[in-house]
Amino acid sequence: xLGYYFQLAIRNLRRNPGLTALMVGAVALGIAxxxxxxxxxxxxSGNPIWWKNEVLYAVxxxxxxxxxxxxxxxxxxxxxxxxxxxxxxVMESEIPDRTVVMHKAVGVFSTEDGAVxxxxxxxxxxxxxxxAAFDVPFQYGGTWSAEADRAPEPVMVISxxxxxxxxxxxxxxxxxxxxxDREFRIVGVRDHWQPMPTFYDVNxxxxxxxxxxxxPFGWNAVAEIYSxxxxxxxxxxxxxxxxxxxxxxxxxxxxxxxxxDAATRDRFQAFLDNYARSQKEGGRHQRPINNRLTPVxxxxxxxxxxxxxxxxxxxxxxxxxxxxxxxxxxxxLAKFLNNAAITGVRRALGASxxxxxxxxxxxxxxxSGIGALLGLVLGALMLMxxxxxxxxxxxxxxxxxxxxxxxxxxxxxxxGLALLATIAAGLYPAWRIGRIPPAIYLKxx
Amino acid sequence: MTAWNMxxxxxxxxxxRTGALLVALQIAIGLAVLxxxxxxxxQRVDKINRPHGMDVENIFVIASxxxxxxxxxxxxxxxxxxxxxxxxxxxxxxIVSHIPxxxxxxxxxxxxxxxxxxxxxxxxxxxxxxEQAIEALGxxxxxxxxxxxxxxLPPTDGYEFAPQLIITREFAKALFPEDGNALGKTxxxxxxxxxxxxGIIETMxxxxxxxxxxxxxxxxxxxxxxxxxIYMVRTEPGRQAELMRTAEEHLATSNPDRLLRWxxxxxxxxxxxxxxxxxxxxxLTSVTxxxxxxxxxxxxxxxxxxxxxxxxxxxxxxxxxxxxxxIVRHFLVENWMITTAGIVAGCGFALAIGYWxxxxxxxxxxxxxxxxxxxxxxxxxxxxxxxxxxxxxxxxSPAVATRTV
Numbered sequence: 001x002l003g004y005y006f007q008l009a010i011r012n013l014r015r016n017p018g019l020t021a022l023m024v025g026a027v028a029l030g031i032a033x034x035x036x037x038x039x040x041x042x043x044x045s046g047n048p049i050w051w052k053n054e055v056l057y058a059v060x061x062x063x064x065x066x067x068x069x070x071x072x073x074x075x076x077x078x079x080x081x082x083x084x085x086x087x088x089x090v091m092e093s094e095i096p097d098r099t100v101v102m103h104k105a106v107g108v109f110s111t112e113d114g115a116v117x118x119x120x121x122x123x124x125x126x127x128x129x130x131x132a133a134f135d136v137p138f139q140y141g142g143t144w145s146a147e148a149d150r151a152p153e154p155v156m157v158i159s160x161x162x163x164x165x166x167x168x169x170x171x172x173x174x175x176x177x178x179x180x181d182r183e184f185r186i187v188g189v190r191d192h193w194q195p196m197p198t199f200y201d202v203n204x205x206x207x208x209x210x211x212x213x214x215x216p217f218g219w220n221a222v223a224e225i226y227s228x229x230x231x232x233x234x235x236x237x238x239x240x241x242x243x244x245x246x247x248x249x250x251x252x253x254x255x256x257x258x259x260x261d262a263a264t265r266d267r268f269q270a271f272l273d274n275y276a277r278s279q280k281e282g283g284r285h286q287r288p289i290n291n292r293l294t295p296v297x298x299x300x301x302x303x304x305x306x307x308x309x310x311x312x313x314x315x316x317x318x319x320x321x322x323x324x325x326x327x328x329x330x331x332x333l334a335k336f337l338n339n340a341a342i343t344g345v346r347r348a349l350g351a352s353x354x355x356x357x358x359x360x361x362x363x364x365x366x367x368s369g370i371g372a373l374l375g376l377v378l379g380a381l382m383l384m385x386x387x388x389x390x391x392x393x394x395x396x397x398x399x400x401x402x403x404x405x406x407x408x409x410x411x412x413x414x415x416g417l418a419l420l421a422t423i424a425a426g427l428y429p430a431w432r433i434g435r436i437p438p439a440i441y442l443k444x445x
Numbered sequence: 446m447t448a449w450n451m452x453x454x455x456x457x458x459x460x461x462r463t464g465a466l467l468v469a470l471q472i473a474i475g476l477a478v479l480x481x482x483x484x485x486x487x488q489r490v491d492k493i494n495r496p497h498g499m500d501v502e503n504i505f506v507i508a509s510x511x512x513x514x515x516x517x518x519x520x521x522x523x524x525x526x527x528x529x530x531x532x533x534x535x536x537x538x539x540i541v542s543h544i545p546x547x548x549x550x551x552x553x554x555x556x557x558x559x560x561x562x563x564x565x566x567x568x569x570x571x572x573x574x575x576e577q578a579i580e581a582l583g584x585x586x587x588x589x590x591x592x593x594x595x596x597x598l599p600p601t602d603g604y605e606f607a608p609q610l611i612i613t614r615e616f617a618k619a620l621f622p623e624d625g626n627a628l629g630k631t632x633x634x635x636x637x638x639x640x641x642x643x644g645i646i647e648t649m650x651x652x653x654x655x656x657x658x659x660x661x662x663x664x665x666x667x668x669x670x671x672x673x674x675i676y677m678v679r680t681e682p683g684r685q686a687e688l689m690r691t692a693e694e695h696l697a698t699s700n701p702d703r704l705l706r707w708x709x710x711x712x713x714x715x716x717x718x719x720x721x722x723x724x725x726x727x728x729l730t731s732v733t734x735x736x737x738x739x740x741x742x743x744x745x746x747x748x749x750x751x752x753x754x755x756x757x758x759x760x761x762x763x764x765x766x767x768x769x770x771x772i773v774r775h776f777l778v779e780n781w782m783i784t785t786a787g788i789v790a791g792c793g794f795a796l797a798i799g800y801w802x803x804x805x806x807x808x809x810x811x812x813x814x815x816x817x818x819x820x821x822x823x824x825x826x827x828x829x830x831x832x833x834x835x836x837x838x839x840x841x842s843p844a845v846a847t848r849t850v
Contacts (some may be wrong), residue, residue, distance in 0.1 A: 033735070236636045332462050338754070
């Protein structure tokens with residue numbers, strides 16, 4: 001029976017090709033815009049490490065200007081980064097399972113023999129726990145030891161892409177590369193890893209390319225490495241040497257901790273508060289104690305990673321889908337009523353209301369199916385267009401290029417949602433047509 | 446149109462209200478989206494087109510980093526600047542700490558009086574530059590003088606404040622609210638070190654396009670500290686692309702101890718900074734147009750359907766004396782009623798969304814003339830979409846009335 005309904009549907013659709021094209025087009029456009037907007041929205045504001053939301057926390061402490069809040073809009077929040085000395089205090093604590101203190105840096109890769117053109121590499125100077133805390137996969141080797149952070153030892157982790165470039169993808173653990181003017185031994189090769197948004201450091205935007213090189217945290221003090229991200233200060237201080245900078249109230253370090261349960265969390269919170277109290281007694285700062293442990297979900301909200309523009313776009317996408325659906329309902333209704341005479345004959349010949357309803361629902365399904373396919377193609381085209389809008393320099397691999405990664409999950413979600421909505425939209429016309437008393441149309445004949 | 450034949454049109458419409466209701470709803474959403482999209486797009490376009498005071502089209506930027514042990518920063522920037530300034534077609538070249546309008550920069554607070562607490566500090570985007578900056582940026586010096594070559598401080602690791610400064614008129618007004626006159630006056634940095642304002646720039650934008658203090662800019666006569674250098678080079682009109690290539694070829698190989706990070710037009714950074722605004726404007730415009738197009742198709746579809754189900758009635762009306770014009774009028778009025786019902790609901794939606802947007806973006810409330818414009822626009826779109834079906838209806842022959850289908 002369904003096969004027959006399917007045939008009927010195709011025949012009906014071919015009877016008024018203009019109307020059919022209009023309906024399929026409306027469905028396709030609605031689905032395409034939804035797929036595009038939701039893909040973009042997810043890329044910009046999803047939580048890419050949701051499975052650790054209960055254990056992973058960003059650490060912030062308030063040592064900011066007593067006269068002025070760090071955030072104009074959200075005065076209750078501490079500043080978004082830590083000073084160097086507070087980061088050291090966090091690092092010293094044994095309470096967390098894992099502790100990440102880190103900052104972004106830039107270095108130049110070169111080789112002794114000059115065989116490869118020197119090249120600027122995005123670097124993360126971090127404690128060893130970075131990889132385990134953020135579930136970063138390794139292709140070869142692994143991270144360095146906690147001692148390597150303190151000493152510091154000349155070891156590094158490089159990205160898979162760098163490994164392919166310099167060592168042809170072979171296991172390069174044990175080999176050496178020069179970073180700026182020092183030789184570092186490779187201990188690990190990071191596999192593909194591109195969280196979106198880059199939740200662990202949103203200071204320079206939330207769509208950043210993952211770093212190519214990772215160095216032990218102790219190297220900043222030894223090699224006098226400044227942050228290539230943001231450094232903010234509030235206090236007029238005489239800073240003449242790197243040591244002055246390390247001792248200053250400038251904030252430039254990001255800190256994260258992994259705390260397995262609520263009890264450990266409370267203990268660590270108490271540790272932070274005690275530390276802040278002792279600093280306060282030392283006369284350092286006079287702000288109320290405000291130390292926070294923020295899970296990733298909340299961190300993204302606090303840092304406005306989910307922006308107003310994104311909310312407007314999602315609102316717009318749903319308004320668009322709504323109009324497309326209203327349109328489809330209206331057109332379906334018109335189309336079905338147009339064929340009411342035929343339906344009347346079928347009813348008179350013994351088709352039940354249920355059968356008529358089912359027959360028209362199959363027709364709706366066919367329209368939605370074709371519309372969805374078209375919409376998917378159209379959505380892919382729109383995403384390509386969007387990528388073009390966001391790419392200023394095709395050779396530039398950083399930042400918003402990350403949007404280029406097409407996210408299958410969000411496409412499937414958006415598509416399923418839109419398809420479901422379209423079929424739901426077809427329910428009313430299909431039901432309505434089944435309610436038509438056959439006699440009226442038979443009389444007119 | 447006289448009132449007495451509105452009634453039958455309205456009652457005919459009421460008998461087939463589902464389709465009409467659906468179209469009215471589409472129109473309501475369409476109007477709400479249209480009005481607010483136009484409003485947001487207008488804000489973005491205005492933001493992008495603010496005067497920034499610089500000759501952006503004719504400037505390119507070079508970034509260089511020394512990396513080897515033998516790298517001599519002082520010799521390197523002197524050589525590079527000498528080479529760039531000698532290039533035929535180059536108007537001026539300067540070494541800067543940051544690129545204006547690039548989203549990367551430095552800002553500090555300054556006061557017009559020595560201050561203990563620093564509470565009253567006025568923030569400025571500050572740039573380290575040399576004596577060719579005014580010329581190389583193409584900004585207009587409205588009063589005072591430029592830096593002299595001997596006033597440029599050498600690079601230091603520490604923090605120093607120069608004895609002379611050039612600031613923008615907007616910053617001068619913020620520092621001296623009474624008369625806005627800062628020329629020749631002394632201002633103080635966060636450590637209360639004094640400096641004299643020797644020149645006033647008419648207009649210049651700083652680093653962050655989203656900051657409301659974007660126009661408060663200070664130029665400090667100081668060479669940025671190494672080993673990374675940024676040069677900004679201004680060329681004669683139209684020669685930027687050509688000279689950019691020449692300079693890149695030379696500098697890429699002129700010094701083996703440094704890496705030429707990139708050479709880019711300044712426009713690149715400006716576009717990058719306004720990318721989100723520009724894309725939002727493009728996105729809103731295209732989606733809103735598509736939405737209106739679909740709404741128009743919906744109106745067209747409904748009108749066509751209404752005509753095709755009433756062929757016999759129309760024929761009958763024609764047979765009993767209605768003119769073709771009466772038939773066209775019937776359908777246009779019917780359509781106008783649907784559109785207007787949608788518009789009434791849409792005005793409510795539009796104002797509600799407009800309120801939400803003004804709160805979220807901290808923008809002034811939606812101006813009512815946007816709404817008036819939107820209403821007129823939707824009326825026109827509705828009329829245009831119904832015109833063809835209405836004319837088709839009027840072409841129906843009176844003879845149809847006498848036929849069975």
